[in-house]
Amino acid sequence: MDRLWGFFTSVKLAVFTLIALAVASVFGTLVEQNLPREKYREIYKDWAFELMDRTDLFDMYHSWWFLALLVLFTVNLACCTIDRFPKALNVVRNPRTKLDDDLADTLPLAERWKRKGAAGEWAPRYADALSSLFAKPLVAVEGEEVHMYAEAGMASRFGVYVTHLSIIVIFLGAIVGSVAGFKGFANIPEGESVSQVPVRGGSRMQDLGFTLRCNSFRVETYPSGQPKAYISDLSVIDGGREVLRKRNVVVNDPLRYKGIWFYQASYGEAGGAVARVEVHGAGGSPPEVLSLAAGRPVAIPGYGFVSAVEYRQDYQGAGPALRLIVEKPGVPPSELWLPEGGNPGTSAGGDGKPPISFRGLAPWMFTGLQVARDPGVGIVWVGCGLMILGIVMAFFLSHRRVWLRLSKGADGRLEVVLGGAANRNRLAFEKAFGKIRDGLKGVGA
Amino acid sequence: MSNVLLFNLTTVLFGAASVLYLGALYAKNDRIAVYGSWVCALAAVTSTAALGVRWLESYRMGIGRIPVTNLYESLVFFAWSVNLFYMAVERKYGSRTIGAFVMPIAFLTMLFAVTNDSTIQPLVPALQSYWLHAHVITCFVGYAAFAVSAGVAVMYLLKSRREREGVSGGVVGRLPESRVLDDLVYRAIVWGFPFLTAGIITGAAWANYAWGTYWSWDPKETWSLIVWLVYAVYLHARITRGWHGRRAAILSIVGFGTTLFCYLGVNLLLSGLHSYGGG
Ligand code: HEM
Numbered sequence: 200m201d202r203l204w205g206f207f208t209s210v211k212l213a214v215f216t217l218i219a220l221a222v223a224s225v226f227g228t229l230v231e232q233n234l235p236r237e238k239y240r241e242i243y244k245d246w247a248f249e250l251m252d253r254t255d256l257f258d259m260y261h262s263w264w265f266l267a268l269l270v271l272f273t274v275n276l277a278c279c280t281i282d283r284f285p286k287a288l289n290v291v292r293n294p295r296t297k298l299d300d301d302l303a304d305t306l307p308l309a310e311r312w313k314r315k316g317a318a319g320e321w322a323p324r325y326a327d328a329l330s331s332l333f334a335k336p337l338v339a340v341e342g343e344e345v346h347m348y349a350e351a352g353m354a355s356r357f358g359v360y361v362t363h364l365s366i367i368v369i370f371l372g373a374i375v376g377s378v379a380g381f382k383g384f385a386n387i388p389e390g391e392s393v394s395q396v397p398v399r400g401g402s403r404m405q406d407l408g409f410t411l412r413c414n415s416f417r418v419e420t421y422p423s424g425q426p427k428a429y430i431s432d433l434s435v436i437d438g439g440r441e442v443l444r445k446r447n448v449v450v451n452d453p454l455r456y457k458g459i460w461f462y463q464a465s466y467g468e469a470g471g472a473v474a475r476v477e478v479h480g481a482g483g484s485p486p487e488v489l490s491l492a493a494g495r496p497v498a499i500p501g502y503g504f505v506s507a508v509e510y511r512q513d514y515q516g517a518g519p520a521l522r523l524i525v526e527k528p529g530v531p532p533s534e535l536w537l538p539e540g541g542n543p544g545t546s547a548g549g550d551g552k553p554p555i556s557f558r559g560l561a562p563w564m565f566t567g568l569q570v571a572r573d574p575g576v577g578i579v580w581v582g583c584g585l586m587i588l589g590i591v592m593a594f595f596l597s598h599r600r601v602w603l604r605l606s607k608g609a610d611g612r613l614e615v616v617l618g619g620a621a622n623r624n625r626l627a628f629e630k631a632f633g634k635i636r637d638g639l640k641g642v643g644a
Numbered sequence: 645m646s647n648v649l650l651f652n653l654t655t656v657l658f659g660a661a662s663v664l665y666l667g668a669l670y671a672k673n674d675r676i677a678v679y680g681s682w683v684c685a686l687a688a689v690t691s692t693a694a695l696g697v698r699w700l701e702s703y704r705m706g707i708g709r710i711p712v713t714n715l716y717e718s719l720v721f722f723a724w725s726v727n728l729f730y731m732a733v734e735r736k737y738g739s740r741t742i743g744a745f746v747m748p749i750a751f752l753t754m755l756f757a758v759t760n761d762s763t764i765q766p767l768v769p770a771l772q773s774y775w776l777h778a779h780v781i782t783c784f785v786g787y788a789a790f791a792v793s794a795g796v797a798v799m800y801l802l803k804s805r806r807e808r809e810g811v812s813g814g815v816v817g818r819l820p821e822s823r824v825l826d827d828l829v830y831r832a833i834v835w836g837f838p839f840l841t842a843g844i845i846t847g848a849a850w851a852n853y854a855w856g857t858y859w860s861w862d863p864k865e866t867w868s869l870i871v872w873l874v875y876a877v878y879l880h881a882r883i884t885r886g887w888h889g890r891r892a893a894i895l896s897i898v899g900f901g902t903t904l905f906c907y908l909g910v911n912l913l914l915s916g917l918h919s920y921g922g923g
Contacts, residue, residue, distance in 0.1 A: 571856035
């Protein structure tokens with residue numbers, strides 16, 4: 200049992216697992232992961248393919264042995280931390296508050312001097328000086344002797360534990376995410392909707408619990424022709440009505456509804472064409488571009504529906520034009536021909552109908568969205584925060600301790616012994632200790 | 645294109661500083677090294693100005709963005725960080741010999757940079773995020789610290805060999821004591837490690853915001869994890885197994901090797917999502 204505990208608490212094992220994880224990860228970057236199997240057959244010779252397939256090298260990060268390595272690492276980390284934490288707590292809880300000769304001999308910094316008088320009369324003055332020079336001391340009177348102990352930066356001792364704990368918290372978050380969340384994708388043609396998405400890497404479909412509609416998709420380019428933005432206009436339909444609309448879902452700005460996130464990830468042509476029309480809102484609100492697939496009605500916010508029914512290359516000798524039907528509940532549908540590129544003013548239909556203009560035909564596009572729900576992600580961020588905090592505590596704080604002893608020396612004079620130690624950044628503490636020493640020596644001088 | 649001129653001037657200054665520091669070491673003349681420090685300071689001014697001008701020029705082109713988004717820009721930013729990190733070390737430790745081992749890293753980086761395409765390109769959609777700033781800056785400060793650590797580790801190896809042989813004169817004799825160098829190797833890592841950690845975390849946060857997964861084992865991510873693991877090994881070997889001196893110095897150099905691979909090798913040799921493409 201002790202041997203086992205010794206094994207799992209050894210830092211040697213930690214160094215080994217860290218190196219093993221690093222080496223394994225190198226393999227994972229050299230062998231491209233998760234390609235179709237045929238690709239691997241092309242790349243590797245048969246025997247190499249068999250061997251790599253057998254050892255899961257093609258999906259290494261999800262293989263049993265990589266997971267086992269992570270588990271070993273975590274158990275090691277947990278054991279190590281559990282093993283040492285009580286000792287660290289002990290250092291803090293039961294500090295050695297008395298500077299006896301044993302301690303004075305082991306301290307890296309120590310200083311002695313003499314004064315005339317009794318410990319009792321010097322003690323308050325030294326305690327005050329120590330408070331203002333460093334930290335308020337704990338004072339213990341023992342007969343003729345007075346002991347003082349002051350400390351600062353105790354948190355330094357716990358940085359390691361916060362850091363190690365943070366790794367476990369991050370793993371916990373990752374487990375919660377993979378058990379209770381899902382990752383999927385959705386390709387939605389303009390004007391169409393989905394309420395289920397295929398889950399990545401599996402054949403399962405995941406119900407969203409609501410419907411997501413793609414109103415339109417477009418690519419904006421820089422003058423040089425390079426892509427500037429991929430923009431999806433998405434609506435969430437829940438309980439039969441549109442509850443959320445986000446016109447600018449772009450890379451780095453996802454849509455979120457009921458804990459499910461939709462990320463702009465790809466796009467493509469859905470085959471066929473759509474008519475792009477611009478609907479001008481009431482009261483000067485910005486115009487909105489709609490993509491109309493043949494015969495499919497699209498909502499005009501605040502009015503009704505519009506559908507494109509016919510397109511002609513040359514309408515009555517005046518160039519290309521589009522025939523639309525505009526509907527509003529309770530009003531007979533009206534039909535109109537719009538010339539391409541026409542002025543919206545000319546196409547206004549009266550009776551509160553919004554001005555519409557025809558921008559031309561465009562390929563029918565679909566937007567490709569990553570879909571994710573990850574309830575563990577908050578835990579992961581807490582872990583990351585703890586990690587930064589822990590590392591800063593471990594590296595940039597220092598547990599500094601100062602002892603002072605007043606006792607009667609052999610010659611009858613008062614002997615003052617000052618000692619100090621720091622667990623980090625000893626050079627800086629040496630300087631600070633020098634100041635404390637000079638300050639204390641100056642007391643009553 | 646005035647930013648490129650300023651960067652070219654910076655390259656010359658880094659070269660000059662390297663020559664001055666190395667010359668001072670060989671000629672055993674501290675006055676020359678003082679000139680090296682001045683040249684470093686001048687290079688800091690010109691490279692900072694160059695970054696600022698490049699930033700402004702990108703705004704004038706209507707595509708304003710932070711100048712750390714392609715190989716050229718990341719290289720000059722790396723050299724800029726190394727120079728500043730080195731100047732801080734020089735001030736704190738008061739030793740100019742370190743410059744002979746660190747400034748050549750900045751100089752070579754700039755030489756490599758000027759062979760790459762230096763035009764200002766607009767940002768592709770994937771990079772249009774505020775996370776870009778936090779992510780790139782933290783990563784590169786970390787890299788710069790590791791570069792300084794490795795430079796000093798080389799000094800340590802040279803110095804400690806001489807000390808063991810009991811030779812105190814010569815060029816190596818002018819280097820700081822090996823005890824000080826060993827401490828400095830460690831200290832630079834103590835600065836680099838939190839920055840690298842923050843760099844990985846901001847990268848994960850960004851990935852989560854852009855793609856919906858904070859970790860996807862993309863080669864760049866994986867290599868940054870490898871670098872992080874190597875330095876974690878360094879820290880543990882040092883604090884709990886008492887690895888000092890030679891072994892620790894070698895580990896620091898290995899760590900910087902993995903850092904370089906993570907930064908350049910991954911893009912030039914492996915495929916992935918990151919954009920500092922092969923120029
Ligand atoms: C990559 C993951 C790890 C990170 C980032 C990490 C981080 C740290 C840090 C920052 C320190 C403080 C170092 C210093 O004070 O200079 C430390 C110390 C330590 N770590 Fe880790 N650690 C990791 C994994 C592990 C594992 C798996 C073990 C298991 C044995 C372990 C055991 C220790 C021990 C024993 C100490 C020394 C504590 C002391 O001062 O008494 N660490 N770690």
